[in-house]
Amino acid sequence: MNKLSFPIAVLALVIAIGSFFYFQSTSKQVYVDVNKLLEGYKRTKVVRADFEEKAKTLNANVDSLMTDWQNELKTYEKERSKMTKKELELKQQLLSNKQQQINNYQQAIQKQIQDEDKKATQTVINDINDYVQEYGKEKGYDIIFGASGSGNIMYASDASDLTEIVLEGLNAEFEGKK
DSSP: OHHHHHHHHHHHHHHHHHHHHHHHHHTTEEEEEHHHHHHHOHHHHHHHHHHHHHHHHHHHHHHHHHHHHHHHHHHHHHHGGGSOHHHHHHHHHHHHHHHHHHHHHHHHHHHHHHHHHHHHHHHHHHHHHHHHHHHHHHHTOSEEEEEOSSSSOSOOOGGGBOHHHHHHHHHHHHHHHO
């Protein structure tokens, strides 16, 4: 009987140690809520305000051109009865060309605004990713998942959520760079 209890005790010890390391390694998997980080990160607000100011300026240019064109059109409508057929055709062609140029310019501005928005968002995302990567290395995490509410993490315990801790550190780092 004694010969049997020693191997069982060793086996139990091995299982206990293995379980300890298994559960220890799974606790190194945590997540952050990406949407909350984007929302709560102070630089997001700064970058968004800069972007909105640029977009406002660009859209004001388009609005100004549209207003000028509409004024020209009103003037044309008023003076149309006094024009010859040749003048009417020429003015209509001119107004049509100008409208097309404004439409092309407006499309180019909208594309520029979209590109600026992507660039601004990517700058913030890069900051967050860099910070989370350094934080994970520093704290010894094996993996930090990014939850975005689209189903990539369906459940995780609250103890695995690092969002607030990361957000505080991210904002502190941003405040230090200002």
